Amino acid sequence: MGRILAIDYGTKRTGIAVTDELQMIASGLTTVPTETLLDFLKSYLETEEVVCVLVGEPKQKDGTHSEVEKDIQGFLKQLNKRFPNMPIKRVDEQYSSKRAFQTMIDSGLTKKQRRNKALIDEISATIILQDYLYNL
Incomplete structure (x- = not known):
């Protein structure tokens, strides 16, 4: 079938998540510096079969774009x-960062671990991907 890759784009860092080949399970892959994102994707797409890329669409509370x-x-x-x-x-990514932070709390991570912004970005990408899979 091939994987689906999700991107939580940020100006400094970008979180990336992927599905398994059966497109059933969403997992965090990594967080990369945004300036290296295209090179990372090139390398990843050369080694893995990806059938679709999801890019988060951030919106304000009033529905306008951020x-x-x-x-x-x-x-x-x-x-x-x-x-x-x-x-x-x-894919709408509204509140994905807040949900990612709450996931970290629910998982029992320490305050120090929850300050890891790269981990928040990776979890946010995973949440975007999970939401997409749920709504298929």
Whole structure:
């Protein structure tokens, strides 16, 4: 079947999650510096069969796009140019960071561990992917 890859794009760091090949389980993969994101994706897509890329769509409480959307649009253009045959879908990511932080609390992580912003980004990408799989 192939994997689905989810991206929680940030201006500094980007969280990445993937499914298993049967597209049943979402798992955090990593967090990478955003400036290396396209190179990371190139390397990953060369070794793994990915059938779709999900990119989080951050919105404000009133439903308007957040400020990072301009950066995401630039990233999407680069992504389409570099991987023209890869299906890309946008997925609502509202409250994914808050849910990620709550997941860390529920998992019993210490305050020091919960300050790890890279882990929050990776968990956020996993939540985006889980929501997508749930709504299939």
